[in-house]
Amino acid sequence: MRIVWFRRDLRLSDNDALTAAVRSGEQVVCVYVHGSSWPTGRASLAWLSASLEALDGSLRSRGSRLVQLTGEATHALKTFATRFNASDVHCSRVWTPEGLTEERAVADALTEAGVALRVSEGQLLAVPDAVRTSNGRPFSVFTPFHRAWLGAWRPESALPAPARVPSPEVTPEKTASAIPDATERLRRWWTPGERGAQERLAAFVADGLASYDTTRDLPALHGTSELSPHLTFGEISPRSVVSAILAEHGEDVAAPFLRQLAWREFAAHVLLAHPETVSRPLRPEFEGFEWREDAQALDAWKEGRTGFALVDAGMRQLAETGWMHNRVRLVCGSFLTKDLLVNWRRGEEHFRETLVDHDPASNVFNWQWVAGSGADAAPYFRVFNPSLQAARFDPDGAYVKRWVPELGTDRYPKPMLDHATARMRALAAYEALKRTGAPPGPRR
Ligand SMILES: Cc1cc2nc3c(=O)[nH]c(=O)nc-3n(C[C@H](O)[C@H](O)[C@H](O)COP(=O)(O)OP(=O)(O)OC[C@H]3O[C@@H](n4cnc5c(N)ncnc54)[C@H](O)[C@@H]3O)c2cc1C
Secondary structure (H helix, E strand, O other): OEEEEEOOOOOOOOOHHHHHHHHOOOOEEEEEEEOOOOOOOHHHHHHHHHHHHHHHHHHHOOOOOEEEEEOOHHHHHHHHHHHOOOOEEEEEOOOOHHHHHHHHHHHHHHHHOOOEEEEEOOOOOOOHHHOOOOOOOOOOOHHHHHHHHHOOOOOOOOOOOOOOOOOOOOOOOOOOOOOOOOOHHHHHHOOOOHHHHHHHHHHHHHHHHHHHHHHOOOOOOOOOOOOHHHHHOOOOOHHHHHHHHHHHOOHHHHHHHHHHHHHHHHHHHHHHHOHHHHOOOOOHHHHHOOOOOOHHHHHHHHHOOOOOHHHHHHHHHHHHHOOOOHHHHHHHHHHHHHHOOOOHHHHHHHHHHHOOOOOHHHHHHHHHHHHOOOOOOOOOOOOOOHHHHHHHHOOOOHHHHHHOOOOOOOOOOOOOOOHHHHHHHHHHHHHOOOOOOOOOOOOO
């Protein structure tokens, strides 16, 4: 008997671990273990709950079901494998420091019980170990990473979902779910699960990709794929995304989108090389940066009451939908870390709690990028002006009006600060770090 341990690969299509287990010809039990370090945010937990329900439905239509276990993966899987007399546990690798630690611990625990852990790839297009500088070191600058990354993998066709997942008749009694039900609000905006992911991808390939490079910075439009939560939970593999895109479009058209997938993999690459960056700045000179403690300002930012319409629109979009357009994430991040001089970690924590696409690597990477303390980051002198950003990327105000309907009335707050003064204060604080000045980062 085989066990498939689902982790961040909540799909049946293009799932090497599941395919290997089914191809063994043996019976297969599919499990998910609650209790690992991710996800923890309330938005991600709601998504997870809905996604597991979808996965269970897909498995049931193929003669199986999803068994949900709680507790440490080591203990839960060892006990379960022993109880079912399983010979092998199949899983997909999770390319985070914690995911790899968990994998090693599970492998050791299973070995003690005489069970083999068989690990497949699928979370990333290029295995991080295969993307190295000429000295064999990890990259810290995006442009050369991107070049090496493009040469480290090839587009491949995706595996079909198995038609049947033969499972034993005995269903385990002790299954539990420790997660909250998905909120109605989440389902108003999203369809968590593999089918929702595939529909979103098909719509993007048909209607979005060709204009992606020109519309991706315009938050009023659905100009980006909005695949991020589906990719985060592995409801669709990046290989399936690329294969669907290249089946319909040439490489030139696909290139700007592939570049964004490269940012996703660069974030994973940087976190693996620098696990300490979850809480500490990658650039050591930022250790001494004097952030301001300002609980009221932080609350105004979280609640979308800063008086800067683009910032408030973004924060309200996040609160309502669990997602925010990338251009607006950059503006909101800049406002918190530069206009308000609040530590990027407060922003990272809030996003971790509220994003449905929360990814441990991408969130930390992008917050450090915005703050100027990260890999190949925005230089300290790039302080976004929220009003100019709105004029440029939301010229007719459609986005801000959608999320801030009281704009222009007495009910909308006055700006909480003068941007020009705040900008000067930020520049003075950053210059105090006596940095020599980093070159501007590449276009995002
Ligand atoms: C402060 C801040 C925090 C962020 N936190 C997260 C996070 O927790 N999880 C997350 O997935 N993205 C995060 N991002 C990156 C980016 O904003 C989202 O990936 C993107 O908005 C998702 O929308 P989309 O799927 O329509 O993107 P598309 O433009 O369609 O891009 C396709 C895919 O590429 C990846 N991608 C695109 N841009 C980036 C980027 N800058 N960094 C890493 N991957 C990227 C995502 O997987 C995305 O789904 C953050 C950005 C900022 C500025």
